[in-house]
Amino acid sequence: MECFRIDESGYTGYDLLNQAQPFQGSSAIAIGDDDAARLIQEHFPKLQAPELKYKALSRRRGNHPRLLALIRDVLQNYKCVTHVCDKxxxxxxxxxxxxxxxxxxxxxxxxxxxxxxxxxxxxxxxxxxxxxxxxxxxxxxxxxxxxxxxxxxxxxxxxxxxxxxxxxxxxxxxxxxxxxxxxxxxxxxxATPGVTTDIAFIILMALITRMEAMAAGPYRVEHDQTKNLATFHDILQRQIDHDGTAEFRQSAIAALRFPLKLQEVTQVDSKNSPAVQLADVMIGAAIEAGQQLTGRVSEGLDPDALMGLYADDQIIHMLPSLDFAGQRAFRQGTQASELMDYFAKHFSG
Structure with a gap:
């Protein structure tokens, strides 16, 4: 069964005004551990750390060309999507x-x-x-x-x-x-019980929408054993357990259909999963680019070079826009109200 590995960055629960972490996101990659290990070895043959961590690698300017090359290889050769939002x-x-x-x-x-x-x-x-x-x-x-x-x-x-x-x-x-x-x-x-500002559900549903479109058939998800991802795990399991039949148009390029193709979600130790480590690199680079483009940090990969690697369907932005005409055209015919009612009925609390 096809497997997407996912990782997240910037999760602060209900606190969306956290000044140190203004962006939140997640990445999903359909890659096996063997292929992931081969890519890591090709691009970082002298890596001494027990696992590939984007933040540690990005601190050294000499690693930037290798990181960009690694990300390019992932984007060009594997099904993947990254979702970044302004909290x-x-x-x-x-x-x-x-x-x-x-x-x-x-x-x-x-x-x-x-x-x-x-x-x-x-x-x-x-x-x-x-x-x-x-x-x-x-x-x-x-x-x-x-x-x-x-x-x-x-x-x-x-x-x-x-x-x-x-x-x-x-x-x-x-x-x-x-x-x-x-x-x-x-x-x-x-004041409704269960209603919260936590956006883990929004982040994951965007990923699920793209994974559902990319997967040829039933698939599963693996993620790291972190406290933050425990919330993601629960949300994913609830999607798997839901057997209702429904379909919703979300935008010009996104739709969601239940029941999902997603069949299983498991937790793994990222130290033992090169594939999850690559998901960490993908979301870490995207979050850092957002920080740079908004003037919050000055160090890191060239954000223009990074963004130039992505195809349109490999990155999801939830960012404010004053192009109101473009927003209307993009969301023409959306069933957002019906989708929210469906989520509230089946996944609230």
Whole structure:
């Protein structure tokens, strides 16, 4: 059975405002351990460490050409996909989902139609600090994250207060439901048990969508035995156990069909799995490129050289965009609302 090896980077649970780790992502590669070991030996014949670790290798400039060559060989010869997202943007998408969308739903307006939720979150991401006030926007984001975690009447009231304290009239479509109306449907959505800002589910579902498209038939997944990946393991197992029949269009290039081809998920020690080590290299390089392109770090692989290695279907970005027309075209006919309802019914909690 075909096997995809996966690894993650940047996971901070519910905390999407972590300044040290602003990006989160995961990579999946359909490669066997023998082929992976051969590639590692070819590109790093003098490696002394017990396993290949991207962060350790990237620190030395002399390793950069070999890392790029290794990544090129993986991308050109094996089925693989990498998913990277901006965590603050994902927090704002969650804000739109729970602190805005229920208000519009009650009034018969589908905010998910043609990706309008993505456009609203992007607008908040870029324009929010300027038009609402930088400190007020930061306080609103933190209050929302806290309310989603704590779900107390005090945290919900504080969130409304933070919305009212911002110059919300500048963006009434996004802030008004809380600031002007303290909308009960929105507050109840935020307080729903099991609802969280943790985006592991989103990261994995993006990977699953691509693995399902790449796999010729039934396949399995292996991942490292880390605490962070324990959350991923549970999510993957729940997808395997689900036997419902459904299909959803997500965008111009993505669709998801249940039941999945995914049959099995197992944990392995990455020291004994060269294939999982390559997944670490793939996601480590992508996260580092995001850090460089946003000016957060200056050292690492040339991000332009790295991104130039990827085919369009090998990388998934969940990043804010002000190309609203492009967003509408990309998400024309999306069944996002139906998909979210399906997830809430079968995979919540």
């Amino acid at each position: 603050r943007y994902l927090l704002l998408l969650k804000y739109v989902d729970y602190a805005v969308e229920p208000f519009y739903f009650d009034r018969g307006f589908d905010l998910y139609k043609e990706g309008q939720n993505y456009s609203m979150a992007s607008l908040l991401y870029y324009a929010g600090p300027g038009v609402l006030g930088r400190e007020a926007m930061a306080a609103l984001e933190k209050a929302f994250q806290d309310a989603m975690k704590l779900k107390t009447s005090e945290s919900l009231a504080h969130l409304v207060t933070r919305a009212q304290a911002a110059d919300w009239q500048a963006l009434p479509e996004a802030i008004g439901p809380l600031a002007q109306f303290a909308d009960q449907e929105c507050l109840e959505a935020i």
